[in-house]
Amino acid sequence: MTKLNSNNLLLSVLPDDDVLSQCIHCGMCLATCPTYELTKLERSSPRGRLKMIKSVARGEMKISKIFAEEMNFCLDCQACETACPAGVKYGSIVEAARVVIEESGYGKLVSRFLKYIALKIIIPNKSLLKSTARLLRFYQRSGLQKFLHKSGIFKMMAPKLAEIDKLSPSVSSKFSDNHLEEKIPSAVPTKYKTAFLTGCLMNVMFDEINNDTIDVLKALNCDIFIPKNQVCCGSLNEHNGDFETAKSLAKKNIDAFGQSDYDFLITNSSGCSAFMKEYGHILKDDPEYSGKAKIFSSKVKDIMEFLADVDIEKKLNTMNDSVTYHDACHHVHTQKIFSEPRKVLQSIPELSFNELEESTWCCGSAGIYNITHYDDSMKLLERKMNNIMKTDSKIVLAANPGCISQLKYGAKKFHVDVEIMHPVSFIKKSLNANK
Amino acid sequence: MPCLNNHVKEKIKSIVGAKNFLDSVEDKLCYSYDATALYNQMPEAVVFPDDGEQISKILKLANEELFNIVPRGSGTGLSGGSIPVENSLVVVMTRWNKILEIDDRNLTATVQPGVITGQLQKEVEKLGLFYPPDPGSLNVCTIGGNVANNAGGLRGLKYGVTKNYVLGTEMILPNGELLKTGGKNYKDTAGYNLRDFIVGSEGTLGVITKILLKLIPVPSKFITLIAYFDKLSDSAKAVADIISAHITPSMLEFLDNTTINCVEDFTNIGLPRNADAILLIEVDGRGSAVDEDAEAIKKILKRDGASFVHSAESEGEASKLKSARRSAFSALARKRPTTILEDATVPRSELPVMIEKVMQASRKFDVTFGNFGHAGDGNLHPTCLTDERDNAEINRALKAFDFIFNEAIKLGGTITGEHGTGLSKKEFLELAVGIPAVDMMKKIKLSIDENNILNPGKIFSISPRCEGSLPSSRDQIKDYVS
Secondary structure, three states, X not given: OOHHHHHHHHHOOOOOHHHHOOOOOOOOOHHHOHHHHHHOOHHHOHHXXXXXXXXXXXXXXXXXXHHHHHHHHOOOOOHHHHHOOOXXXXXXXXXXXXXXXXXXXXXXXXXXXXXXXXXXHHOOOHHHXXXXXXXXXXHHHOOXXXXXXXXXXXXXXXXXXXXXXXXXXXXXXXOHHHHOOOEEOOOOOOOXXXXXXXXXXXXXXXXXXXXXXXXXXXXXXXXXXXXXXXOOOOHHHHXXXXXXXXXXXXXXXXXXXXXXXXXXXXXXXXXXXXXXXXXXXXXXXXXOOHHHHHXXXXXXXXXXXXXHHOOOHHHOOOOOOEEEEEOOHHHHOOOOOOHHHHHHHHOOOXXXXXXXXXXXXXXXXXXXXXXXOHHXXXXXXXXXXXXXXXXXXXXXXXXXXXXXXXXXXXXHHOOOOOXXXXXXXXXXXXXXXXX | OOOOOHHHHHHHHHHHOHHHEEOOHHHHHHOOOOOOOOOOOOOOEEEOOOOHHHHHHHHHHHHHHOOEEEEEOOXXXXXXXXXXXXXXXXXXXXXXXXXXXXXXXXXXXXXXXXXXXXXXXXXXXXXXXXXXXXXOOXXXXXXXXXXXXXXXXXXXXXXXXXXHHXXXXXEEOOOOOEEEEEXXXXXXXXXXXXXXXXXXOOOOOOEEEEEEEEOEEOOOEEEEEEEEEOOHHHHHHHHHHHHHOOOOOOXXXXXXXXXXXXXXXXXXXXXXXXXXXXXXXXXXXXHHHHXXXXXXXXXXXXXXXXEEEEEOOOHHHHHHXXXXXXXXXXXXXXXXXXXXXXXXXXXXXXXXXXXXXXHHHHHHHOOEEEEEEEXXXXXXXXXXXXXXXXXXXXXXXXXXXXXXXXXXXXXXXXOEOOOOOOOOOHHHHHHHHOHHHHHHHHHHHHHHOOOOOEOOOOOOOOOOOOOOOOOOOHHHHHHXXX
16 A cells, blocks of 8 residues: 555654654653643653654654544643753644644544635635624624524534534624725834734734724834735644645735835734744745745734833823733743733833733633633633632733633633733723823 | 563553553553653553552552552653563552641641642742752652652752651552551651661652651741852862851752853853853851851852852842753753763762863763752762764763763762662662672562562662563663664
8 A cells, every 4th residue: 555655755744853852851841731731641741742753753653543632632832842941842843743643634524624624715715714704793793693502502402512602702893904004104203114914813803902903003103004915824724734825825925015114013913923933934945935034024023022122111001900911822932922011011000910820821722722622621721710810800911812712701601700801902091091 | 472461451450440541552652761861661551540559459460460560750760760661560650649738837748649849849838838859850750759769959968858858658568568657756766767768769669659748947048149160170169168168058059061051042041151160059048147158158259260259139030040950951952862961979079070070081982061960969960962863972971971980989979869770870889889788779679579570670680580671781772772
């Protein structure tokens, strides 16, 4: 059979032996791994997974159901990368292993089908994504969703799906790219020439956060460029092992943003900023795009990172709130953004800023993990909500749309009386507080 | 033909329940290692026992069916103590993670063996109490593993090692009986001191199921100092001078230039990349005595040629420095994929000579070393940066360690200060402790474990039975790689 050959071909996706040999299995990652904490099994730990991947890559072990399950059980939160003194790039290794699993047919059929529809068809196509969102908006607003839940029909037919349905954020009444102007010039001469990524899900689900981000940039007298032909950043494809679509989306964005001259490419979703900073790396072998991609990536700034570097402090007004801050994995672990948001928030006069215990632990959202691994995700969410309760804060700030939806759902499910906000929305409130 | 066949596996499954029994190839692979370089071997199966009765039954069955038992905590050991041997069942104790009691009238803690050392410390510190032993892996390693290996740590200089804090143990013996030793009495001279004998027995005598620990009041004041040196020998002299000035810091750590750079690559906290060595020092206690000690140390550091001396300005800064030091071993893996870490220890006065011997070994055998360690108590961590895929180089590395161990012993030192003998140093045990001592150890072992089922081949070899394919001595590794 050709299986062996195709396996060998498949395995070439995995990093080479030098990269895989970097892990010295010292175990420093164990204390920070949410899935190891859940099972206490080595195979659910970063070093266990790396050992398995290394064995598969060396042809000493076959790809198996357990192997596939463990790679997909991983949240890809990359907390282990932060903890790893040896500097093992665990995230990219696991993502490569997922490609191998998908291609070898060990992924779950239903989730593979859904992933295929979502990642290959809907997300890369902006108008299709918007149509889908409109359909979902109709479902959410027509009363159909409410009826299905209230009547108990949903619970009876598919109890888990009913819960998952509640997880999906409400579709915004407007889509950002429909109403935001392509060019918003500053009224006064400006230091900050920015461009802005409206995002795919941010565009249709979190229009308000996009508006708040634009308002904050305006208050700082930024030039803002929002190209109409921009597309999804491609991170969801990358994380799920679809490298080709991710690359093609990256190229489209490089072209779209390349039409104008800007110094900072701002995003308000940590997953997008994390991945767009990698464009230079993923396109390094592309003769046409390698140079452009490198420049593109060097300009990407997460909004919280940007705000920590600009003169915003004097413009912030008193806020008598008590807030806590949840670190999105793609901020703290992937981009090592930790002190920046704290610096900005702590400069708000009178604000009571309460550190969250285990603030850098994943909330369980992790892309579509809360759908594919609902029960495990809820255990992590419960832990997160318990820690939130201990801070006695009224507002929880989180800089990623996935975390925001998950935490909102958690507040409802575990009856925690807190408001969940994007920090940029809170900053906007502070900027406007005296008006 | 392994004695742990499917028939026996079924019996084990019926003891612990199917959910606590693993024997997939993936699981066996994931329990084939600990943090020790070069050694690994798959077990036949892995179990997570729920209670003492299950452990007792498993040990009896092991004696009947003649398979080996390898107890395991988090698997962060550095001498191969929890690496499976041939025909073995790994007994994982990480789910035994309850702190059963903190007695603040007697200042003791009763814990299950799977409690994470760092978590115990946090809990007792909430009550103003202190559990000093702090191995580098304290956020991951278990108390059970610490007791089994008599683990040390950064604070060993002033506070001693794990054995100084174990008041009592409960352990299931190979015949299935429960052995209780010690108790809450600070003084106890009834019979042989079995308790201290269990500490450091590396899982060769029984499976530890409960531990009674001594706690002390937490010191009220800490001062953490860091000093940079342009010359490594100056730093070694400063260490000797601090000790001979009759000051006992709680921590007196040394990092050489290679280690400094790897740690800085990981932490980005601004360590001096050009310094030949740094010393990280902490003094603790109460009131003005702490300040006086810190001042005296600063004077010595400057007199001995430190180019820069700084005291941490906040608890946060101090804790960053200490965490950075704890990452040293793993951070060295940034240079090369295999880091062979040893813990040769010498009387403190011989430290400068020993550091020189490590550098000599590096030159003589053409291998790279990162050197760091607990300078204050003479416990060095010469770490060979190499690549297990390069047989010739591994061979030279092993020869370099031969040299280092022999030199340490010549200086009146020992082959292991805090990691245990395990697999990686058993070849040197006779040299370190003498033939009568090893003979006595073997006799004791066989009188407790007549079939040699508990972690056989660790510390010393008794018989070749079922240690077969594992490269269990350095000679065998040399044969194996050459």
